[in-house]
Each structure stands twice: as structure tokens, then as C-alpha cells.
Amino acid sequence: MAPAPLLEAVDVSFTYGASTVLDRVSFTLGSSEVVSLLGPSGCGKTTLLNLIAGFRQPSSGRLLFDGAPITAPGPERAVVFQSGALFDWLTARQNIEFSLSCRGVAKAERRDVSEHVLELVGLKGAGGLYPYEMSGGMRQRVGVGRVIAARPRIMLMDEPFAAVDVQTREALQEELLRIHAATRCTIVFVTHSIEEAVFLSNRVFVLAKRGGTFDAAFDVALPAPRWDGLNRLDPEFLRLRERIYLTMKAGSPAATTGARAHALT
Amino acid sequence: MARPRPLPSGRSVPDTARFAGVGRWLLRAASLGVCLLAWQAAAQLRLDLGIVTFRNVPPPVEVAQAGIELLQSSKLFDHVTSSLSRVFAGYGLAALAGVMLGLAVGRSRLAGDVLMPPLEILRPIPAVAWIPLAVLMFPSSELSMIFITFTGALFPILLSTIHGVENVDPRLVASARSLGAGWGAILREVVLPAAAPSIVTGLAIGMGTSWFCLVTAEMISGQYGIGYYTWESYTLQNYPDIVVGMVLIGLMGMGSSALLRRAGARLTPWHSTDEARR
Incomplete structure (x- = not known):
């Protein structure tokens, strides 16, 4: 008997005016999973993320976190936005401590946590810098650290690495896997990059171009740990990337109905 | 700020810029001085142009x-x-x-x-x-x-x-x-x-x-x-x-x-x- 899923979506729909953004999407997420929502812009992947975050409520269907419906945003489902969305008037350390200040954690303890998190995200010694003194990569590290410090059960990431250059992006992806190995927190990662989705995830959900439904789901069976980046050359990695590419190109789940059935159970 | 100009050679760029800066400050000071002089002259001569008169305007001194x-x-x-x-x-x-x-x-x-x-x-x-x-x-x-x-x-x-x-x-x-x-x-x-x-x-x-x-x-x-x-x-x-x-x-x-x-x-x-x- 498997433990109750961390997150369970049952026939979740979301309509905005006359248009259906999400149409009866169902899936479950377990603890410590890394799942990517992959699809072109306008496919509803960010909307799904916003529903899990609690910024919006489903128009119909059930979205359960730990068995209870999601009604509001909260630190157990914290969000990392593109390019960090940092508070410009706070230092890296103060940004990371933000959720702790909200909870009224004492200064000494906040300091301990932020020191630890700064090291975890590779910013040891940079805690005193302001966002305008940092590179894009550093800002996004702070963005991730700010969420990690809130100790979320699920970290929601909305195209977090879309605004940095390729080298920085790959380094951040590898670092994210290292952080995941250290924290074991579940990650839901929104992206439009197949490579990014395959590299990071143990499951990839492909959303259809229109209609807001899941086209297919893929299990990623790459050896762990994979944060050394060598997996990008693994034949399995390349094969999976090609399969997902063809699925998205065709817009039909023909080749992958097996995987899809797997995701929907 | 001065518009950057293509330089014929690499020598003494900052000096040129500084001289240009001093020159511009002199020009600005001169412009101000001319205005003050014009005001002094107009007030002293009690200039009357019909629509505006300087008869009751005190000179800068x-x-x-x-x-x-x-x-x-x-x-x-x-x-x-x-x-x-x-x-x-x-x-x-x-x-x-x-x-x-x-x-x-x-x-x-x-x-x-x-x-x-x-x-x-x-x-x-x-x-x-x-x-x-x-x-x-x-x-x-x-x-x-x-x-x-x-x-x-x-x-x-x-x-x-x-x-x-x-x-x-x-x-x-x-x-x-x-x-x-x-x-x-x-x-x-x-x-x-x-x-x-x-x-x-x-x-x-x-x-x-x-x-x-x-x-x-x-x-x-x-x-x-x-x-x-x-x-x-x-x-x-x-x-x-x-x-x-x-x-x-x-x-x-x-x-x-x-x-x-x-x-x-x-x-x-x-x-x-x-x-x-x-």
C-alpha cells in the first residue's frame, strides 16, 4: 500500500472567461519527486503551477495537498519566479530570511538558517550583496535560497532559468539537483525546454498546445546522482529528448499512450 | 555629457576631455556674466521698450x-x-x-x-x-x-x-x-x-x-x-x-x-x- 500522495489533482479544470485554460487534468505527486510541466506558451502550465501555489482556485475538480484542498498561498508550497523576483531593497541574506521574519523567528536562528542556505546555493560570503550588485545567475540562486529557507514541502518553479545564458542555466540546473539531493523537497518545474525537463525530472508531463490537457507523461530513468552534467550525453537522455520532441511536434500521444496511462492512474 | 567621439590615436584622452570640460564651464560662466551685464546696462540706462520698462528695475549691484x-x-x-x-x-x-x-x-x-x-x-x-x-x-x-x-x-x-x-x-x-x-x-x-x-x-x-x-x-x-x-x-x-x-x-x-x-x-x-x- 503506497502512502497518500503529497499532491493529488482530480479532473482539475480552470476557465478564464470563455476560454478553457486547463481541461480535467489529473495526476498525483509523491514526496521527493521532481516533475516538469512541459509545453509551449499558453498551454496552461503556469496556470497549473498557480493553482498548486494557491494564487487561484480550480473552476472545477479537486486539487489536494496532503489530503486537504488548497485554498491560499503558503510557504509549504513556495514559488520561485523567473529571474528571482527578489526584493531589491534587501540583501541576499535578508531576502533568504524573509519567510523566517514573517514567522517571527529570532534573529540568531534566522542567521543560522541563512548562513546554511547561502552555502547550499553556492553564495557563501555573498550574503551582504544587494540584488543590483549581483549577476543574473546569483540572483536566481538567491531566489531558490529564499524559497528553500521557507522549508517548503513542494518547491514550485516557474521557468526560473529562462532569463540567464546557457552556461549559467546548465550550472544552475546541476546545482538544483544537488540542492534537491540535500533537501529531498518535491519540485514542480515549469519549462518550455525539453532538455531542461529531461535533465531535471524523474517525470515529465507534456501539455497539449491548446485545450489545457496532458498530452503524455514520461518517466525519466537516468542514473542518479546526475548533477555532474554528464547525463546530457547519455544515450537514454538523447533518446527520451527525441521522443518528447516528436510527441510535441505531432501534438498527438500516439507513441506514448502507455506512459500517459501510467500518469493518469 | 559630451558625446564620445572616435579618437585618431590613443594618446592623452583624459586631458582632452578635461580641457573640453574646463572650456565648457568657461563658456557657461561667460553666458551668465553677459546676462548680468545686460541687466546692469538695462537698469542703469532705464531702458523703456514700450511693452516692458526697466525704469524701476534695480541693477544687480x-x-x-x-x-x-x-x-x-x-x-x-x-x-x-x-x-x-x-x-x-x-x-x-x-x-x-x-x-x-x-x-x-x-x-x-x-x-x-x-x-x-x-x-x-x-x-x-x-x-x-x-x-x-x-x-x-x-x-x-x-x-x-x-x-x-x-x-x-x-x-x-x-x-x-x-x-x-x-x-x-x-x-x-x-x-x-x-x-x-x-x-x-x-x-x-x-x-x-x-x-x-x-x-x-x-x-x-x-x-x-x-x-x-x-x-x-x-x-x-x-x-x-x-x-x-x-x-x-x-x-x-x-x-x-x-x-x-x-x-x-x-x-x-x-x-x-x-x-x-x-x-x-x-x-x-x-x-x-x-x-x-x-
């Missing part, structure tokens, strides 16, 4: 003498302090009210619907037009002048605050909510600092209008104050003192705006760095 006399007298201190205290009272209240109202209106549609209609109707009325009614409404002329400076500063501060609050990146508010910040914390720790650059702009504009309104109010209903001094000089036919008053008004308005901008840049270093990079 007399103005300078009058200025030095005022500096040496105790009157200056009284005038300056009463003007400053009026501005501080009226402007301070306007800053407080403008920022608080602006935060409320910018964040809440209900507050906007309740507060904005009367404010929108009052907004096009220049603060100076309030003077007669203000004199009737307030028991002392001191209070009515403070009210006029308040009215003059309120709207620029209010509108800039609303603008700043409405333009706060929604992702910042979403981040704060998802990190567990409550309503008050979001307002204090996120919305207020994020809107700060725009609020500072409003405060600087408000400072200018506040001075403008005060001087007018003092001319009409004041006792003491720079505006009063300037108007009194006219009625007493101390024409050089009129210009001294004008210069003082300009200096004090400029000084307080500069102080404010300096303080604003200190408070919002991320913003000024952005501007410097641009």
Missing part, C-alpha cells in the same frame, strides 16, 4: 548691496524661519497624508472608490485659488497658510504614490504571499519599498509646489516670511529688496528639493544605481 544688508540684519532669520516652519508643517502633513492615502488607494479598489471621487474633483483647483476660502475657514492666518502649502504638496505626492503602488511587480507580492507574509507585512515590507522611488519623485515635486504656494499665500495674508518680505518691499518701494526676496525664494526651494533628492537616493540605492547605469 544694488541688489547685491541690499542682499548683504539683509544678511547682516536680524530680520533675515525671522523671515526664513517662519517660512521654513510653515513649509515643514504643511508639507510634512501632506507627505504623511499623501503616502497613506496613496497606499490605500493603490492597494484597494474599495478605498479608491471611496476616496478618489472627492479628491479628483478637488485636484484641478490650484492651491492658490484656495487662499480666500482658507482665510475664512481658519482662525489664524498662520493655519491658513499651512493649509495652502499642504494642499499644494498633497496631490503630487498622492498621485506619485498611487502610481508607484499600482506599478509594483505583482510577482513580488505573489512571492511574499507564498513565503508566508500577511497583509500588513506585504504593505510595509514589499509594497512601500517597491513604490519608494516613485514616492520620492512625488515628494520632490511636492516640495516645489509647496514653496510656490507658500510664497503666494504669504504675499496675501502673511506676517513675516520670504513671500511677505518680497511683497512688503514692493509696497515700501525698496525695489532692490524685491529681487533679494526672489533670489532667496529660489534658493530655499532649490535647496529643499536637492536635500530631498539626496535623501531619496540614500533611501533607494537600488533605484539610483539603475538610473546611473542607464
Whole structure:
């Protein structure tokens, strides 16, 4: 008997005016999973993320976190936005401590946590810098650290690495896997990059171009740990990337109905 | 700033730039000198052009003498302090009210619907037009002048605050909510600092209008104050003192705006760095 899923979506729909953004999407997420929502812009992947975050409520269907419906945003489902969305008037350390200040954690303890998190995200010694003194990569590290410090059960990431250059992006992806190995927190990662989705995830959900439904789901069976980046050359990695590419190109789940059935159970 | 020019060779670039800089400063000083000379000549010759006459205009040398006399007298201190205290009272209240109202209106549609209609109707009325009614409404002329400076500063501060609050990146508010910040914390720790650059702009504009309104109010209903001094000089036919008053008004308005901008840049270093990079 498997433990109750961390997150369970049952026939979740979301309509905005006359248009259906999400149409009866169902899936479950377990603890410590890394799942990517992959699809072109306008496919509803960010909307799904916003529903899990609690910024919006489903128009119909059930979205359960730990068995209870999601009604509001909260630190157990914290969000990392593109390019960090940092508070410009706070230092890296103060940004990371933000959720702790909200909870009224004492200064000494906040300091301990932020020191630890700064090291975890590779910013040891940079805690005193302001966002305008940092590179894009550093800002996004702070963005991730700010969420990690809130100790979320699920970290929601909305195209977090879309605004940095390729080298920085790959380094951040590898670092994210290292952080995941250290924290074991579940990650839901929104992206439009197949490579990014395959590299990071143990499951990839492909959303259809229109209609807001899941086209297919893929299990990623790459050896762990994979944060050394060598997996990008693994034949399995390349094969999976090609399969997902063809699925998205065709817009039909023909080749992958097996995987899809797997995701929907 | 000088436009960067392609250089024929790599030698002595900074020197060239420095000489160009000195040259430009000399040119600017010369322009100012010519204006002063023209003023001196026009006043001394009692130039009469028909539509405008310099017959009663004091020449700059007399103005300078009058200025030095005022500096040496105790009157200056009284005038300056009463003007400053009026501005501080009226402007301070306007800053407080403008920022608080602006935060409320910018964040809440209900507050906007309740507060904005009367404010929108009052907004096009220049603060100076309030003077007669203000004199009737307030028991002392001191209070009515403070009210006029308040009215003059309120709207620029209010509108800039609303603008700043409405333009706060929604992702910042979403981040704060998802990190567990409550309503008050979001307002204090996120919305207020994020809107700060725009609020500072409003405060600087408000400072200018506040001075403008005060001087007018003092001319009409004041006792003491720079505006009063300037108007009194006219009625007493101390024409050089009129210009001294004008210069003082300009200096004090400029000084307080500069102080404010300096303080604003200190408070919002991320913003000024952005501007410097641009």
C-alpha cells in the first residue's frame, strides 16, 4: 500500500472567461519527486503551477495537498519566479530570511538558517550583496535560497532559468539537483525546454498546445546522482529528448499512450 | 555629457576631455556674466521698450548691496524661519497624508472608490485659488497658510504614490504571499519599498509646489516670511529688496528639493544605481 500522495489533482479544470485554460487534468505527486510541466506558451502550465501555489482556485475538480484542498498561498508550497523576483531593497541574506521574519523567528536562528542556505546555493560570503550588485545567475540562486529557507514541502518553479545564458542555466540546473539531493523537497518545474525537463525530472508531463490537457507523461530513468552534467550525453537522455520532441511536434500521444496511462492512474 | 567621439590615436584622452570640460564651464560662466551685464546696462540706462520698462528695475549691484544688508540684519532669520516652519508643517502633513492615502488607494479598489471621487474633483483647483476660502475657514492666518502649502504638496505626492503602488511587480507580492507574509507585512515590507522611488519623485515635486504656494499665500495674508518680505518691499518701494526676496525664494526651494533628492537616493540605492547605469 503506497502512502497518500503529497499532491493529488482530480479532473482539475480552470476557465478564464470563455476560454478553457486547463481541461480535467489529473495526476498525483509523491514526496521527493521532481516533475516538469512541459509545453509551449499558453498551454496552461503556469496556470497549473498557480493553482498548486494557491494564487487561484480550480473552476472545477479537486486539487489536494496532503489530503486537504488548497485554498491560499503558503510557504509549504513556495514559488520561485523567473529571474528571482527578489526584493531589491534587501540583501541576499535578508531576502533568504524573509519567510523566517514573517514567522517571527529570532534573529540568531534566522542567521543560522541563512548562513546554511547561502552555502547550499553556492553564495557563501555573498550574503551582504544587494540584488543590483549581483549577476543574473546569483540572483536566481538567491531566489531558490529564499524559497528553500521557507522549508517548503513542494518547491514550485516557474521557468526560473529562462532569463540567464546557457552556461549559467546548465550550472544552475546541476546545482538544483544537488540542492534537491540535500533537501529531498518535491519540485514542480515549469519549462518550455525539453532538455531542461529531461535533465531535471524523474517525470515529465507534456501539455497539449491548446485545450489545457496532458498530452503524455514520461518517466525519466537516468542514473542518479546526475548533477555532474554528464547525463546530457547519455544515450537514454538523447533518446527520451527525441521522443518528447516528436510527441510535441505531432501534438498527438500516439507513441506514448502507455506512459500517459501510467500518469493518469 | 559630451558625446564620445572616435579618437585618431590613443594618446592623452583624459586631458582632452578635461580641457573640453574646463572650456565648457568657461563658456557657461561667460553666458551668465553677459546676462548680468545686460541687466546692469538695462537698469542703469532705464531702458523703456514700450511693452516692458526697466525704469524701476534695480541693477544687480544694488541688489547685491541690499542682499548683504539683509544678511547682516536680524530680520533675515525671522523671515526664513517662519517660512521654513510653515513649509515643514504643511508639507510634512501632506507627505504623511499623501503616502497613506496613496497606499490605500493603490492597494484597494474599495478605498479608491471611496476616496478618489472627492479628491479628483478637488485636484484641478490650484492651491492658490484656495487662499480666500482658507482665510475664512481658519482662525489664524498662520493655519491658513499651512493649509495652502499642504494642499499644494498633497496631490503630487498622492498621485506619485498611487502610481508607484499600482506599478509594483505583482510577482513580488505573489512571492511574499507564498513565503508566508500577511497583509500588513506585504504593505510595509514589499509594497512601500517597491513604490519608494516613485514616492520620492512625488515628494520632490511636492516640495516645489509647496514653496510656490507658500510664497503666494504669504504675499496675501502673511506676517513675516520670504513671500511677505518680497511683497512688503514692493509696497515700501525698496525695489532692490524685491529681487533679494526672489533670489532667496529660489534658493530655499532649490535647496529643499536637492536635500530631498539626496535623501531619496540614500533611501533607494537600488533605484539610483539603475538610473546611473542607464
